[in-house]
Amino acid sequence: MALYLVGGGPSQATGPVIDRFVEAARQRGPRVAIAILGAQSEAGRYLDMYADPILARWPQALIEPIWLVDEDEGAVDWPAKPEELGGLIIAGGWTPGYLDALTPYRETISRLVRGGLAYLGFSAGAQVVAKRAIASGWQWRGRAVGPEVAGEGSTELTVREGLGLVGPSIDVHTNTQHLLERAIATVLAGHATSAVAIDEDTALVVDTSSGDTEVVGAGAVHWLNRDGNEVRVRVSVSGGTPASPLGAAG
Structure with a gap:
């Protein structure tokens, strides 16, 4: 199976990657969980944004929301028998909260x-x-590496332990929020030896068995690797040269 990593929110341009996700989820069963940050009373209005593209392609899908709440609000209520889920969608929003x-x-x-x-x-x-x-921040060593609006409440670049499904750090909205330099700073600062920066309306598909990758959508994916005191950048687009293998987290 695969990870489908989108550099923004659902859009017409990301339709092909949603097609791929639905095809993969169908092979396991009709249950699709959608995790959204916040209690249902606040975040419920965002559910349709993520559910409707799935149901338009797969009316038989059973959508099961997961409301990601703070510890003070109680434990997160995960679906029963999660091993029987066909797919899991993690929505967009405030990255530190996720x-x-x-x-x-x-x-x-x-x-x-x-x-x-x-x-x-x-x-x-x-x-x-x-x-x-990459959790938040728009400056590194006092220098802007992105717009302040992309800082998500923090000034200095903040990198935290993630889910560990892939090795490189990942940044998103690369073209629309001008965040390529933040991904470069992540590597230069030593937070990661490599990073991937994904444009809006673009997805990186990662085969979880082989690590092989593919770019899908309207934009580009930038691959960043540390080389001494420099960062090497390579760009992949949909339909171009096959993207790089993406190593699993060690």
């Missing part, structure tokens, strides 16, 4: 993905899969 809510379930998610669960992450849902996840 990390807080998902970290206690790191081993559960890893086990499910290793067992063949199809994983579709939008924006924050793509960032959190890394071993070292």
Whole structure:
């Protein structure tokens, strides 16, 4: 099975990767969980944004929301028998909050993905899969590496332990929020030896067995690797040269 990592939210341009996710989830069963940050009373209005593209392709899908709440609000109510889920979607939003809510379930998610669960992450849902996840921040060493609006409440670049499904750190909204330099700073700072920066309306598909990757969508994926005191950048687009293998987290 695969990870489907989208550099923004659901859009017409990401239709092909949603097609791929639905095809993969069908092979396991009709249950699709959608995890959204916040209590149902607050976050419920976002559910249709993620559920409707699935149901348009697969009317028989059984959508099971997961409301990712703070510890103070109680435990997260995960679906019964999660090993029988066909797919798991992690929505976009405030990345630090997603990390807080998902970290206690790191081993559960890893086990499910290793067992063949199809994983579709939008924006924050793509960032959190890394071993070292880019959580927030728009400056590094006092220098802007992105717009302040992308800082998600923090000034200095903050990288935290992620779900550990892939080795490189991942940044998103690369073209629309001008965040390529933040991904470069993540590598230069030593938080990770490599990073992947995904454009809006673009997805990186990762085969969880082989590590092989493919770019799908309208934009590009930037591959960053440390080379001494430099960072080497390579760009892949949909239909171009096959993308690089993506190593699993060690």
